[in-house]
Amino acid sequence: xxxxxxxxxxxxxxxxxxxxxxxxxxxxxxTLLTLKEGRVEAAKQGIESGVALRVLVNGAWGFSSVGSxxxxxxxxxxxxxxxMAKALSKRMKNPIKLADTKVINDKISVDPKKNPATIxxxxxxxxxxxxxxxxxxxxxxxxxxxxDYLDLFGTNHYSTSEGTFIxxxxxxxxxxxxxxxxxxxxxxxxxxxxxxxxxxxIFDKQPPDVIGEQVAKRAVTQLDAKxxxxxxxxxxxxxxxxxxxxxxxxxxxxxxxxxxSGGVLSNRIGKRIGSNLVTxxxxxxxxxxxxxxxxxxEGVPSQKTLLxxxxxxxxxxxxxxxxxxxxxxxxxxxxxxxxxxxxxxRMRNTYMAPKDQSFxxxxxxxxxxxxxxxFRGGQANLDGTFQVGVQEAYEIVDGEIGSPVRNxxxxxxxxxxxxxxxxxxxxxxLWPGRCGxxxxxxxxxxxPHIRIKEVIVGGSA
Amino acid sequence: MxxxxxxSMLSLADYAVxxxxxxxxxxxxxxxxxxxxxxxxxxxxxxxxxxxxxxxxLGIRVxxxxxxxxxxxxxxxxxxxxxxxxxxxxxxxxASKPDKNWSGFPEKSLYGLVEKxxxxxxxxxxxxxxxxxxxxxxxxxxxxxxxxxxIEGGVSTAFFLNGIANSNGVRAFDKGTYIECxxxxxxxxxxxxxxxxxxxxxxxTYNINPKWVGKEAARLALSALNTKRIETRTxxxxxxxxxxxxxxxxxxxxxxxxxxVQRKQSPFRDKIGEQIGSDLLTIQDDGxxxxxxxxAPFDGExxxxxxxxxxxxxxLKNFLYDNYTAKKEGKESTGNASRAGYLSTPNIGTTNFRVxxxxxxxxxxxxxxxxxxxxxxxxxxxxxxxxxxDFSVVATPAWKIKNxxxxxxxxxxxxxxxxxxxxxxxxxxxxxERKLGSIISPWILVKNVRIIGK
Numbered sequence: 001x002x003x004x005x006x007x008x009x010x011x012x013x014x015x016x017x018x019x020x021x022x023x024x025x026x027x028x029x030x031t032l033l034t035l036k037e038g039r040v041e042a043a044k045q046g047i048e049s050g051v052a053l054r055v056l057v058n059g060a061w062g063f064s065s066v067g068s069x070x071x072x073x074x075x076x077x078x079x080x081x082x083x084m085a086k087a088l089s090k091r092m093k094n095p096i097k098l099a100d101t102k103v104i105n106d107k108i109s110v111d112p113k114k115n116p117a118t119i120x121x122x123x124x125x126x127x128x129x130x131x132x133x134x135x136x137x138x139x140x141x142x143x144x145x146x147x148d149y150l151d152l153f154g155t156n157h158y159s160t161s162e163g164t165f166i167x168x169x170x171x172x173x174x175x176x177x178x179x180x181x182x183x184x185x186x187x188x189x190x191x192x193x194x195x196x197x198x199x200x201x202i203f204d205k206q207p208p209d210v211i212g213e214q215v216a217k218r219a220v221t222q223l224d225a226k227x228x229x230x231x232x233x234x235x236x237x238x239x240x241x242x243x244x245x246x247x248x249x250x251x252x253x254x255x256x257x258x259x260x261s262g263g264v265l266s267n268r269i270g271k272r273i274g275s276n277l278v279t280x281x282x283x284x285x286x287x288x289x290x291x292x293x294x295x296x297x298e299g300v301p302s303q304k305t306l307l308x309x310x311x312x313x314x315x316x317x318x319x320x321x322x323x324x325x326x327x328x329x330x331x332x333x334x335x336x337x338x339x340x341x342x343x344x345x346r347m348r349n350t351y352m353a354p355k356d357q358s359f360x361x362x363x364x365x366x367x368x369x370x371x372x373x374x375f376r377g378g379q380a381n382l383d384g385t386f387q388v389g390v391q392e393a394y395e396i397v398d399g400e401i402g403s404p405v406r407n408x409x410x411x412x413x414x415x416x417x418x419x420x421x422x423x424x425x426x427x428x429x430l431w432p433g434r435c436g437x438x439x440x441x442x443x444x445x446x447x448p449h450i451r452i453k454e455v456i457v458g459g460s461a
Numbered sequence: 462m463x464x465x466x467x468x469s470m471l472s473l474a475d476y477a478v479x480x481x482x483x484x485x486x487x488x489x490x491x492x493x494x495x496x497x498x499x500x501x502x503x504x505x506x507x508x509x510x511x512x513x514x515x516x517x518x519l520g521i522r523v524x525x526x527x528x529x530x531x532x533x534x535x536x537x538x539x540x541x542x543x544x545x546x547x548x549x550x551x552x553x554x555x556a557s558k559p560d561k562n563w564s565g566f567p568e569k570s571l572y573g574l575v576e577k578x579x580x581x582x583x584x585x586x587x588x589x590x591x592x593x594x595x596x597x598x599x600x601x602x603x604x605x606x607x608x609x610x611x612i613e614g615g616v617s618t619a620f621f622l623n624g625i626a627n628s629n630g631v632r633a634f635d636k637g638t639y640i641e642c643x644x645x646x647x648x649x650x651x652x653x654x655x656x657x658x659x660x661x662x663x664x665x666t667y668n669i670n671p672k673w674v675g676k677e678a679a680r681l682a683l684s685a686l687n688t689k690r691i692e693t694r695t696x697x698x699x700x701x702x703x704x705x706x707x708x709x710x711x712x713x714x715x716x717x718x719x720x721x722v723q724r725k726q727s728p729f730r731d732k733i734g735e736q737i738g739s740d741l742l743t744i745q746d747d748g749x750x751x752x753x754x755x756x757a758p759f760d761g762e763x764x765x766x767x768x769x770x771x772x773x774x775x776x777l778k779n780f781l782y783d784n785y786t787a788k789k790e791g792k793e794s795t796g797n798a799s800r801a802g803y804l805s806t807p808n809i810g811t812t813n814f815r816v817x818x819x820x821x822x823x824x825x826x827x828x829x830x831x832x833x834x835x836x837x838x839x840x841x842x843x844x845x846x847x848x849x850x851d852f853s854v855v856a857t858p859a860w861k862i863k864n865x866x867x868x869x870x871x872x873x874x875x876x877x878x879x880x881x882x883x884x885x886x887x888x889x890x891x892x893x894e895r896k897l898g899s900i901i902s903p904w905i906l907v908k909n910v911r912i913i914g915k
Contacts, residue, residue, distance in 0.1 A: 032805075034723065039560055040804045042522075043553035044531040061510035067517060067535035077513075084501075084511035089588040089594065091508050100692040121556035141883020143725040181724050182850045187728060187849035230877060230913045231693060261505055262647055262654050327570070340514055377844030377853075382612070382647060383656045385873050387855040407842060407851035411875050458853035460911050461876035 001025060001069075002306070005159035008074050011045070012055045013161045014043050015081035018434070020056040021161040021286045024297060025069065026339045028154030028170060031116065032034045035147040037136060043121055048154070050339040051355060053078050060096020063342045066389035087375050092242065099294060099323035099330050101164075108168040108294045108420045112199025116151040116173060119200050122227045124149060125382045127208055131177055134212030139220045150174045151200075164299040172290070172442055174432070175259035182220035186237050188222035190215045190391060191376065195290035195432030195442060218374070218392050225406035226393075232457030233409060234369035236362050236396065239429035241372045241388060243445025246280060248378035249351050249414040251445075255333070256306050256322035264384045268313050269383060275417030277355055277450075280308040280365060282317055284332055284348035290432035291350075291443040295332070297343035302332040311418070319345050338437035352447030355424035360422050364399040370457060371396050373408065382413040387458075417455055425449035465495050465517065467634045468507070473537065474626035477521050480565070481547045482628060485729050486523040486554070487715035490566050490627040492761070493519050493537070494803040501591040502615040506603075508595045518803035519543060523550045527563045530554025531806050561835045564788040567764045571631040575766075577752035580666040582621045583638040591616040594671045598642055601675030606648060606672055609679040612657060614644035614878075618672070631763035639754070640664055642671045646678040648686050656872055658682040658859045659838065666754050676791065685858035685870045691914035697833030697888075698876070698907045699826060699862070703818070704796065705899045708843035712850040712880035717771055718797075718809040719786035726848050728881060733779050736883030740775040741819065748796050748812035755899045758809065761800035762807050771814075772884075783809050816902035818889030823904055826891040828865035834874065835860040835867060850880035860914040 005023040009011030012021035030070040032044040051074060062085030063146050089095070116124075128147045135145040151173050158166045174195040181188045192215045194204040221270035237245060252258055259266045266275070266336075293302050298320050306314045318326065319334035322345065336343035363371070374392040389409040395402035425448035435443045465473070470493045495517035502510040518535035530553030536542040562867045594616045602611050619639040620692035647654050658681035700708070716727040729737070748766025750756050760766055762784050770778040782790075783798035787807065799810030827835070829872045836856050845852040848851035857872045889906040 032543070036808075039531070039562075040557045041560075042529055042531050044806065045549040045553055046533040046804065047536060047546070048537055049472040060508075063512035065512070065514040065516070065569060067515070068538065073686065077515075080513050081511075084499075084513060084588040087590045088508045088511055091592065092509065094507065096509060121553055125556060125558070173544035182725060187846070189846050199845065227877075228909070229878040230875065232631075242464075257504070262610045262649050274658075308894070340516060342512060344511070353899075359690075373846070377841060379840040379843070381656045381840060381857050383654050383655060383872070384858070385840065385855060385857045387844070387875075389841050389853060392848075407846065407849075407853050407877065407879075409844060409853035409855075409877075410877070411855045412874060413873065456873070456875055458850070458875035458877045458912055458913055460853070460879070 001092060001157050001160065002165060004069065004071055004074065005157060008053065008078050009161040011075060012078050012082055014266035017080060018055040018057050018082055022054050023159050024336065024448065025157040026050060029154055031124060031151045033124060033149040035132050037144060038129060040125060040134050048338060049235055050346065052336060053081050054342060055081045055085055056096060057082050058154040060085040060089035061094055063091050065340050071073065075198050096321055097324045098320040099418065101320060101330055101440045103163045104166055105378035110169040110171045112171060114200035116153060116200050117371055122400040125314060127203055127402050129279065130208035131212040135177065135179045136217040138213050138216035141181045141220055141223065142216050143180050143182045145179045148176045151205050158299055160299060166299055168295055168296050171197055171199065173200060177215045177217045179215045180224055183223050186223050188219045190222065191221035193432055194279060196288055197290060198288035199308065220405055222406055223402035227407055228405045228457065230457050232451055232454050234366050234451065235455055236371045236449060238373040239427065239430050239446050240447055241375045241390060242447035242450050243431050244375040244378045245388050246352050246447060247445040248380045248388060249345060249417065250280060251282065251347050251350045252380050253384065254316050255416060256316040256318045256326060257281050257345050258382060259316055260322060260325060261382065263382045264398050265313060265316065271313055273313055273415055274308055274311040275390060275421045276311045277421055277424040278308055278311045278418055279353040281305060281353065282307055282347055282350045286349045286430065289349045289430060291348035296334045297336045298330065298334040299332045299387035300332040300334065305331045312400065316410065317345055317347065323453045335441055337416055341439045342436065344437065346441040347443050348438065349430060350443040351430060351445065353449055354428045356426050357447050359425060362449055366396045367398055369396040370394065370408065371401055377428040384412055387411045407460055410455045412455045417452060420453040422453050423451040470622060471626060471632060471634055474624050477543055477547060478521060478626050478628055481521065481523050484547060484551060486525060486551060486841060488524040488566055488628050490521060490522040492800065492803055493624045496621040496802065498617060498619040499588055499591060500594050500615055501588060502579065503595055503599065504613055506599065506611045508592050515891060519546060520803035521546055521550045522806060523554050525551065525554040525664040527559035527561065528554045528557040529560060530557060533803050548640055553789055555796065562789050563658065565782045566627040567627050567631060567762050567794065570765050572633065572758035572765050573662060573749055575749055575756050575758050578637045578665045580638045580665040580743035582617050583640050587619055587670040591618065594642060598671035598675035599658045601672040602646055602679040605676045605679040606683045608648050608650055609682060610649055612645045612646045612647060614732050626851050627763060633759045633763045635759065638665060640667060640669055642669050642674050642676055644678040645872060646682045646885055648682040650686060653686065654776045655685040658685060659722045663754060665754065673887050688872050691816040691861060691871045691874060693913045694776045695909055695911050698846050698910050699830065699833065699835045699904050701837050702895050702897045704836040704839050705902050705905065706897045707839045708852060708880060709900060711845040712852060714811055714814065715847045716850065717780050719782045720809050722780050723786060724791065729777060735777055736775050737777045737881065738772055738775040739887040741890055742775050742884060742887050743817040744772040744815065744816065745770055745815050745882050746797065746811050746813065747815050750813045752754055753772065753813035754896060760796045761798040763814055764794045764796045764798065765813055766796040781811065782811050783807055811899045814900045818892045818894045818903040821889060821891045823891050823893045826889060826904055826906055827862055829889055830862045835862055839887060852880065859901060877911050
């Protein structure tokens with residue numbers, strides 16, 4: 001493998017005048033399951049093998065992807081990538097340059113306690129059936145339960161014209177559980193995801209019967225939830241909602257490609273954007289976490305990147321291209337979903353650091369507000385407007401958790417909202433998820449419980 | 462890699478079917494896909510990157526005693542990897558549980574003709590042609606407004622072929638083309654940046670207008686620069702195609718998929734024939750629409766695509782079926798099995814989900830509004846409740862309409878409600894139909910939606 005990849009890089013540089021060339025070859029195996037109400041809709045297995053080639057010619061990128069390791073096909077692909085890059089370099093006013101990175105030669109193996117490669121399909125189906133069963137049997141008002149399961153493992157080979165060669169094993173286990181409940185004309189829907197870069201032992205830590213019940217319980221509780229009026233309100237956010245808030249409202253703005261595109265963080269390095277309780281990290285080194293890896297897809301070691309320290313912007317997430325523009329070091333955030341796509345700046349495990357307050361202390365000063373416990377989705381805009389939809393929320397009345405509320409979301413502007421964080425808890429949770437930015441990345445988000453003095457709560461009552 | 466043309470693709474499919482039958486499958490379906498795409502990408506005002514992607518593969522579904530197994534491989538250069546995929550699919554089926562409702566793959570049928578889905582001119586475009594189109598779009602944006610930031614976008618072409626064969630005699634092949642240009646732009650003045658405004662144009666034939674896309678993205682961004690806040694209240698909304706697409710695809714469309722109806726995940730269960738929306742509202746799923754982005758002679762299971770009435774004058778008429786859900790009710794599939802290439806088994810999906818236009822121009826629609834908002838982009842529609850249709854989303858930017866005229870832009874407006882209430886409150890429909898992904902619609906005016914402002 002190493003020989004072929006080296007040959008291709010040499011060809012790009014020697015014959016097609018590339019200033020830089022990299023090859024990412026991938027051989028992965030995938031297992032997917034979908035179960036609906038105890039019925040195995042499909043048991044699926046797949047092979048993902050192919051090569052991504054990326055070249056920089058006269059400051060322009062060329063990329064080519066093929067599902068083959070055949071030398072002749074790769075030669076054609078690299079020639080295509082170089083000629084495309086050349087074609088567009090002619091009109092470029094600001095050629096791309098790359099920040100330096102250390103030349104690496106390394107081999108990363110994974111050694112899970114329970115390797116999904118050695119677990120039979122029967123066993124995997126059994127686990128999903130158990131989740132399905134515990135959800136459906138929780139309450140007769142539960143009408144449906146869908147389980148999606150994925151495991152993905154294999155090896156990536158990465159080689160550059162600068163001499164880096166990395167052989168890195170990949171291992172991901174993921175499952176999504178959704179349940180719906182119906183009673184007296186009310187429909188509810190509940191979702192939970194699990195994800196890990198360790199092995200199948202994730203199901204020992206999060207047993208099927210526990211997670212199935214958890215999803216079902218939320219769907220049932222939500223049947224009695226009332227719509228809210230909406231408007232400005234104090235809120236306490238649970239770690240799960242804090243995670244998606246940090247990811248959406250702040251994280252995307254701290255991706256250096258978006259910051260360069262005029263995002264609100266572009267000229268705020270060193271400046272205050274949050275209260276002094278706010279410290280944020282994007283950390284690719286958390287053991288077993290869904291967003292962790294050793295090297296990114298530009299061969300840069302993953303790291304714990306401090307984004308905000310005590311409310312001041314400390315840094316951004318970079319690839320080699322943006323790091324050069326900001327005169328910073330690459331942070332190991334360059335990721336490509338598969339050999340079919342180019343690597344782009346992505347988050348890893350993004351979280352707020354805990355402080356010192358208990359959950360009760362966060363609640364006690366709120367006379368009227370909401371506790372947002374679990375999110376359904378979120379989205380942000382470059383101008384700093386964010387939205388986080390919530391699947392589980394409660395009223396807070398005189399410092400106590402009250403009745404469940406439904407169909408709520410929170411919104412505001414990131415720069416105003418981070419300043420309004422007036423209490424940060426001492427607990428900490430990290431939740432797995434998948435982030436979409438044209439391609440999907442496996443990530444974690446999290447933090448402690450926090451309190452925000454005021455956000456806009458969307459409601460329909 | 463050599464292009465798999467009709468004969469080579471179908472003979473591979475035939476091989477996979479007969480080989481899997483020999484190895485013990487009671488039924489087999491083989492799906493082959495090949496896609497060639499070329500893309501040039503814009504970043505911050507210049508074309509900086511280009512890519513060429515060749516993706517081909519085989520997805521094979523086998524039945525062993527009513528249990529279903531599926532496997533795919535993207536290595537189809539030799540028979541070994543295909544044999545491996547067959548073995549994997551058989552193993553998966555053997556490990557799985559029988560499905561008592563399984564009643565076979567679709568039977569052979571005749572396909573209709575589709576128009577304007579394939580254009581040689583797109584295939585012949587070179588990456589340098591795409592660069593020219595991208596700069597046409599960029600130049601139009603910058604000419605329209607010098608403070609515009611063309612953040613990202615690009616021009617893409619695709620040429621794809623697919624073939625399907627099953628053990629019931631289905632044997633089908635189709636090829637198509639696609640071209641798209643898009644631009645996301647914002648305007649920055651002093652310390653203010655507008656929300657990102659996005660425009661695009663996607664067609665199956667070489668018939669795109671990059672100048673319009675560039676100009677329109679810049680115009681929208683510029684008009685979003687000066688904002689005023691808006692009071693919380695119940696008001697009228699004009700939903701443009703962007704807003705409708707994000708709302709409908711996360712709510713209504715889930716409710717008309719037969720799978721969700723059968724699984725009690727849809728409020729439309731037992732509502733066929735009932736008035737569920739305004740009598741102005743007619744919605745069809747038209748899999749044969751000329752030039753439609755979801756148009757093809759057959760669906761992901763080889764069933765002919767068709768035109769299906771979903772809502773007619775506000776009355777619920779039909780659901781979207783694949784073969785499995787249709788057989789379960791003793792019906793015929795509506796040709797709505799859709800596939801993500803060779804990577805997955807089919808799922809129920811829309812083809813061209815079309816809201817039938819009314820008579821008013823977009824200007825006339827705005828003139829009809831005394832007090833309301835023009836809504837383009839919604840944030841967070843994917844966080845809607847897919848079962849109940851409840852949504853709680855943010856409109857950024859939106860434009861205020863007063864006495865029939867657009868007065869100013871606003872941002873961060875929250876809209877909360879329920880899609881089924883929205884359908885009842887449709888009060889006028891414009892005639893400015895437009896394709897947006899698999900949704901085709903004009904602007905619609907909706908009354909009585911709760912908005913939360915300052």
